[in-house]
Amino acid sequence: MTFQAPEYVRRIAPYQAGKPISELAREYGLAESSIVKLASNENPLGMPESARLAMLAAVGDLGRYPDANGFALKAALSDRFGVPADWITLGNGSNDVLELAAHALVQPGESVVYSQYSFAVYALATQEVGARAIVVPARDHGHDLDAMAAAIAPDTRLVFLANPNNPTGTFAPAEALERFMAAVPPSVVVVLDEAYNEYLRPEDRYDATVWLRQYPNLLISRTFSKAYGLAGLRVGYGFAQPELTDLLNRVRQPFNVNSMAQAAAIAALGDQDFLARSYEVNRQGIERLQGAFAEMGLRFVPSFGNFVLVQVGNAPAVYEKLLRAGVIVRPVGNYGLPEWLRISVGLPAENEAFLKALRGALA
Numbered sequence: 001m002t003f004q005a006p007e008y009v010r011r012i013a014p015y016q017a018g019k020p021i022s023e024l025a026r027e028y029g030l031a032e033s034s035i036v037k038l039a040s041n042e043n044p045l046g047m048p049e050s051a052r053l054a055m056l057a058a059v060g061d062l063g064r065y066p067d068a069n070g071f072a073l074k075a076a077l078s079d080r081f082g083v084p085a086d087w088i089t090l091g092n093g094s095n096d097v098l099e100l101a102a103h104a105l106v107q108p109g110e111s112v113v114y115s116q117y118s119f120a121v122y123a124l125a126t127q128e129v130g131a132r133a134i135v136v137p138a139r140d141h142g143h144d145l146d147a148m149a150a151a152i153a154p155d156t157r158l159v160f161l162a163n164p165n166n167p168t169g170t171f172a173p174a175e176a177l178e179r180f181m182a183a184v185p186p187s188v189v190v191v192l193d194e195a196y197n198e199y200l201r202p203e204d205r206y207d208a209t210v211w212l213r214q215y216p217n218l219l220i221s222r223t224f225s226k227a228y229g230l231a232g233l234r235v236g237y238g239f240a241q242p243e244l245t246d247l248l249n250r251v252r253q254p255f256n257v258n259s260m261a262q263a264a265a266i267a268a269l270g271d272q273d274f275l276a277r278s279y280e281v282n283r284q285g286i287e288r289l290q291g292a293f294a295e296m297g298l299r300f301v302p303s304f305g306n307f308v309l310v311q312v313g314n315a316p317a318v319y320e321k322l323l324r325a326g327v328i329v330r331p332v333g334n335y336g337l338p339e340w341l342r343i344s345v346g347l348p349a350e351n352e353a354f355l356k357a358l359r360g361a362l363a
């Protein structure tokens with residue numbers, strides 16, 4: 001070894017992203033336009049036109065640094081969600097917000113609690129600060145909130161909790177979350193990761209921001225990557241009381257959200273039309289995929305997100321056959337789910353292309 005690196009860094013297994021379209025095209029000699037990618041929970045509508053126009057208008061200012069405090073975007077978020085601007089943290093994707101929490105709050109050797117089958121970034125954020133993960137067994141593929149509260153140790157600083165969860169699509173109702181918050185010691189910060197919040201059906205919706213005042217240890221994180229269609233720009237945000245927000249700000253890169261991203265996010269936030277279409281396309285896609293899986297006799301986890309987890313048996317082999325048919329989905333063996341694939345909802349034609357390829361792969 002020529003140089004020193006902490007053992008906890010050497011132990012990290014890097015994040016495995018969905019296979020890019022260009023890579024599959026290269027490897028299999030396929031035309032990029034013929035490839036269907038349902039692997040990264042991206043918005044099948046692409047980005048909103050409103051955001052594209054806002055970015056074009058922002059291009060002229062790229063010679064200058066972005067607004068380090070994101071004044072206009074925070075004002076727009078504050079306006080929309082009724083959370084004071086100084087309770088908001090902007091992130092280079094909400095991934096950034098998750099990491100800011102780990103960096104601001106956790107020292108090497110201390111512990112972080114999260115569920116089995118939860119978002120891979122929780123493990124990364126834990127490992128990169130040299131912390132110890134307390135991984136709580138899932139119940140029916142979802143978070144076992146009672147067990148998670150009970151698993152909190154004296155040295156636990158942080159709990160990561162995704163609702164809905166990725167990659168399983170499970171959901172904990174508001175009452176369960178409230179009970180959980182009441183059970184967590186006030187010294188332990190809970191990151192409530194709501195990356196898929198906008199996809200909840202009206203009957204499941206809840207407003208976690210009303211708990212912020214009662215719980216100085218609550219950090220809500222959300223993103224523009226999914227329902228707002230801006231995954232490539234990397235914009236997310238967190239809501240928390242000023243004391244916690246101030247700590248996150250201390251470890252934040254000053255210019256972590258670039259100018260184009262700030263401009264696009266403001267436009268997307270105001271684009272209720274696009275959000276409504278995202279919701280509708282997703283709802284129909286979820287129904288279609290789940291209906292088809294049921295018909296095919298495949299077990300799946302009913303999803304509250306923009307993807308469905310389905311059990312196909314030898315998932316690596318099915319994944320490979322789908323690739324050959326030009327369809328990219330997400331294997332989840334790295335999550336401890338070797339028989340399952342995660343399918344992001346596409347446009348209707350993409351969902352049909354996937355289902356046809358899946359029937360072929362399973363035949």
Ligand SMILES: *Cc1c(COP(=O)(O)O)cnc(C)c1O
Pocket residue numbers: 041092093094095096119162165166193195222223224225226231234235236
């Ligand atoms: C997609 C996702 C995120 C956010 O990703 P960013 O693009 O970094 O905002 C956060 N949490 C979960 C559970 C996700 O699935």
